[in-house]
Amino acid sequence: MNKVSQTNGIFSETAFTRPSDGSLLSGSILVVGGSTAAYSATLAALSMNVDVCLVQPLKIVGGQFTTQGLPASDDGDLLNKSETLNSVDGEQFAISKSQRWFRQRQRQLQPVTGRIQQNPGGAWVCPITTTPVVAATALNERLVPYLESGKLRLIPDSEPVEVILAADG
Known part of the structure; x- marks a missing residue:
């Protein structure tokens, strides 16, 4: 091809x-x-x-x-959590390797002021939004x-x- x-x-x-x-x-x-x-x-x-x-x-x-x-509908509170003494980083442990790759790639493709941001779309409805x-x-x-x-x-x-x-x- x-x-x-x-x-x-x-x-x-x-x-x-x-x-x-x-x-x-x-x-x-x-x-x-x-x-x-x-x-x-x-x-x-x-x-x-x-x-x-x-x-x-x-x-x-x-x-x-x-x-x-729309962002992923399953982006709930678990993915908002950061790693602490009593909890794990939701994005590292609550989603698959493929979904983690997809989320990181979206961040790379939509930098804000030249830098990779956790939520490049800035929406409040979920931890990551992009176009x-x-x-x-x-x-x-x-x-x-x-x-x-x-x-x-x-x-x-x-x-x-x-x-x-x-x-x-």
């Missing part, structure tokens, strides 16, 4: 698979939808070296982070190697018409 690039959180056309009407695609895993769950399922399968076809309604991945501009473009850019970075290697086929502006399961799988 060609080199994949992005602008303002949207992949270049070279990243997308555009099947013709009536064509049949095969693959190990089909993920349908543009939510954060669809993104997570896709990334999990890819990290296990399984090829994935992601079909979604928009060109932009990431669900609530990118299309609605949808920053969230999309960070999410896309994880997908680029899989798109370039052909392990991931991303089909935007679409929905599957029919799914046929192979007899052996």
Whole structure:
């Protein structure tokens, strides 16, 4: 596949698979939808070296982070806590390694006055807020190697018409 690039959180056309009407695609895993769950399922399968076809309604991945501009809904009091003698740093121990990477990458992509800030968006609703473009850019970075290697086929502006399961799988 060609080199994949992005602008303002949207992949270049070279990243997308555009099947013709009536064509049949095969693959190990089909993920349908543009939510954060669809993104997570896709990334999990890819990290296990399984090829994935992601079909979604928009060109932009990431669900609530990118299309609605919302922070993670599970950012509660636990993530606000800093490490003390009687508690742990919520961001270090309460979320996955992937989510920690995503949060840190958003901070790097949206510096404030040239410095990385804990909450670059400055919102009070959660411990970290950024623009949808920053969230999309960070999410896309994880997908680029899989798109370039052909392990991931991303089909935007679409929905599957029919799914046929192979007899052996």
